[in-house]
Amino acid sequence: MNTILNLAWKSVRNRKATAILTILTVAISVILLMGVERIRTQAKSSFANTISSTDLIVGGRSGQVNLLLYSVFRIGNATNNIDWKSYQEFAHNPAVKWTIPISLGDSHKGFRVMGTNHNYFEHFRYGQKQPLSFSQGHEFKGLFQTVIGSDVAKSLGYHVGSKIIIAHGISDVAFSRHDKLPFEVVGILAPTGTPVDKTVHVSLEAIEAIHVGWESGAHLGNTPSADQLLKRDFTPNQITAMLIGLKSKIQTFALQRQINTYPKEPLSAIIPGVALQELWGMMSVAEQALMAVSVFVVISGLLGMLSSLLTSLQERRREMAILRAMGARPKHVFSLLVLEASALTSVGILVGVIGLYALLGAVHPLIQHHYGIKVAMTGITSHEWMLIGFVQLAGILIGFIPAFRAYRQSLSDGMTIRI
Template sequence: MFLRLAWFSLLSRKGSVLLTLLAISVSIFVLLGIEHIRQQAKSSFGNTVSGVDLIVGARTGDINLLLYSVFRLGNATNNISWSSYQNIQSQPQVAWSIPISLGDSHKGFRVMGTDRGYFEHFRYGQKRPLTLAQGKPFDKVFDVVLGAKVAEQLKYQLGDQLTLSHGMGSTSFSEHKDKPFRVVGILEGTGTPVDQTLHVSLQGIEAVHLNWQSGPHKKRKKAEALADLQQLEPESITAFMLGLKSKMAIFRLQRNINNFPKEPLLAILPGVTLTQLWEMMAAVEQSLQLVSALVLLASLLGLSAMLLTSIRERQREITIMRMLGASPLFIFILIQLEAMLITLSALAIALLSLVATTMLTGEWLAKDLGVHLSPWAPNASSILMMAAILLSAFLVSLAPAISAYSRAK
């Protein structure tokens, strides 16, 4: 009887009830949506690079090494000699390695020199491999494979030619115009820094700097007419990634690299360093959660105000119920039940909207923003949050319920 009476009571004021319902639905959607995106973004952020056991670079800070080797942000304090790289990657516990050579750019996009092992071993997300939307990996010295964003923004197609330049500006006056590269492949979008990178071979990086007179690269003393440019060997690289045969060897090899006798090196565990970097942004997370909680509180206070206003308008209704034998407690419970019905309906609408939104936008978010958003599903955190919402609705509706109780005496 309580439920039926509360339902028809709400229907009699459907205009104000509907607006309150929508306001609470939107605020719950925002609160739960932000929490879901926060958890998924943290997971995606931690999987920007996946399956890599160690990242090695010149001795610097852990986060700085991660930023320039994975996110292409900033610059290395020093390079690593090629002989040191060969020494470490030939260790028996190393299964594979990916060399990284940075320093050049093309119209503001970073150029990365590497080898074909990059396309075979590099992983992102939940150990997803790189896939080519068009073409193939580089094979010749002057081949280049473009990230999805590079190809999209610069409108490049397979077979187009481009030139590399020094620095990171969109316009450069130090270009290797005499040694153009040809686009042979375009990668699928990953939502990671890979999308904004041009990938060339280590031999290509060395070839464009043969007899180079200026810039950050040391002048090479080799003849430009070298019979086979494919045999070029770099003097140094910026960093490299390692995959090991056994996880048990990670810390031992990390310690050996950090104590490498030939030059000062640093080996980091990318997962651990990514977690440290994410923790630096904890204040942003907390700010978003606080704002969404305040939005929800404002909506619930609106619910309380709506019910409080209706009490004054329903004095005649309350008098009639009292004449029919309804006790003040009956009136109190009725008002609380109305508040719970509105909140539960808003919660249902918000959850359905959230599930639909995450299902429809998941692919787009993964491709363009790198946030691999799985469809929303309840977990311990969201269940606690929903319980808190219902409790908050109960508390804010105490004022109108007590007011009705007092008027019914």
């Protein structure tokens, strides 16, 4: 066996260029296959870890995926708002332990602005029930104070004490900015790997205050000064959505039904986990398409290796005949070709795994910044080991084709080669 291994090694060394190209082909296939799998699973994990310990999300009547996207992931816009009286009614429901009101609609240099209150910093949980924490400063207390996420601070170079201008709506253009009412950054949240990092947080009252003199997105009158606004009461009239935590999980469905049939205004209450499952169902076609593309790339890589082995086999018929003349049996010739294919596949997989981790290490900050997906540099999972095993097995099976052909030729060629 050692002799066969030595021969296989020397044979690969004699065909360095072909072997390197074959290894690179397999490596690229493995990088794509495992990369798609890693990003797919990490994307699901990142989405699932965005919100924790919240039993219900309530918003205007809408589809549950749409409500989940705009209230949690800051994607899209609400179809309707919730009246403040309705919020107060459900906030004081005997089954409710806590509520977090959310008001959306404004932005700052591409980052969403969210109005909320103290409950957000006290009760919001992400990941494995992890609370929000501050890397600098504290939560807002004044009307024109703001707390920003870690990505906002990093991208825009803000620190505690910085002044920012909020714009009306999603487009941050000159005519839509509330430039007479700057906000002071009083706190920066620690990184969470969730949309919290990309959010500018202000009070609900501040959202109402900056829109004095605005109607339907248009600036219709003079904006009072900050000192004048500080003297007014800005209890909100409406909010965009609210997060609810219950005293008992048993009451989830009863309160959900009560909200969905609320007679005073059309509302929707969703369970975050159920909405996420629906979202995964919608994305399953794209996942399957990506995985299919990855599999076909692996197949093309292995077929490239097969083509290389078959091409070189025609040139090595004399080598095989000499080995037979020196006492090698047909099974030895067969084993030699299978070992070569197996070795090339193994090295290709190793290079691919190393290349994958190097690539993820280089691009994962960009993925997190642009898409909010935290790609953890974890070890190889059991499912990934299974994918690697399938690639290795496929490489061995591919090696059987030239090996069987060499086996037959070595029996018939002898020392006379018919080419």
